Amino acid sequence: MMDKVKGREGTAPAPRSYDASRRRQAAEASRQTVIERARQLLLTQGFGGTTVAEVAAASGVSSETIYKTFGGKAGLVRAIQQQSLLGSKHSAAEQRSEWAQETAEDPLTLMHHFGQLAAEVSPLVVPINLLIRDAAVTGDSAMAELLQEIEEARHNRMLRNAQHLLERGFLRADVSAEQAADVMFACTAPELFETLVMKRGWTAEQFGTFVASTLAANLS
Structure with a gap:
């Protein structure tokens, strides 16, 4: 018995690979x-x-x-x-923060970069953080849990940043990593942006400059 012809060249056609990229x-x-x-x-x-x-x-x-x-x-x-939290640029704000901490040649340059990131990210994340805070205050348990998670994550980020400053020699001798983390935690508190920008009418750029100068004055 003759073999069945399989395709034009006598072989079974190769199955099409499923391209899920569009989906x-x-x-x-x-x-x-x-x-x-x-x-x-x-x-x-x-x-x-x-x-x-x-x-x-x-x-x-x-x-x-x-x-x-x-x-x-x-x-x-x-x-x-x-x-x-990713910010408004092509690459994530946290990645750019880590890159700046690795490459900045002096503490003032790094504090300036921190201020720029605050000016970029705060207008995006603060309104949502305040929404979560207000929902938690009214008794929503899921939002209260999320608020606690966000605050803990923010403090942990600041502590990592502070430790990196210490390792690079960018902290004043009288400032510990824990103290530096507290300063950065305060500067990134939603309530600070709420007070200066949302209530007092500062621009995001003015806020970023304030954050940078505050960090420089207290840490370097």
Whole structure:
């Protein structure tokens, strides 16, 4: 019996490899749309006044999709907060901070860079942090847990930064790493940006300059 002809050259055609890149891109685009719409609604209506259904309708997805992707409204707020920390540039703000700490030739240059990052990131992350704080104060347990997690993570970042300053010889002899971390923790507190920028009308650039000069005066 003759063998069955398999393809034009007598061999079975190779199976097509499944290209999932477009699907991943579409999913990420949808995720970003949800985050953007949710941010707008949350900052306009507040945490308690915004529902998952409203976010879904504004984003063109189902509520089920939001629960599946983010785990609900609390998870959505977490995702917005984490994305805000990345800053507005092509590379993540934390990566640029680490690079500056490795390459800065003197403490004043590094403090200036810290101030620039504060001016960039604070307008994005502070409104969300304040939203979380206010929701926690009103008794939302998920937001209270998230607030504690955010504050602990922020302090740990400042402690790592301070330790790096100490290792590079950028701290004054009378300032410990723990004290330096506390100073940086205070300068990155949402309430400071809220007071100077949101209440007193400073620009983000003025705020960044203030942070840089405060760090320089107290640490170097």
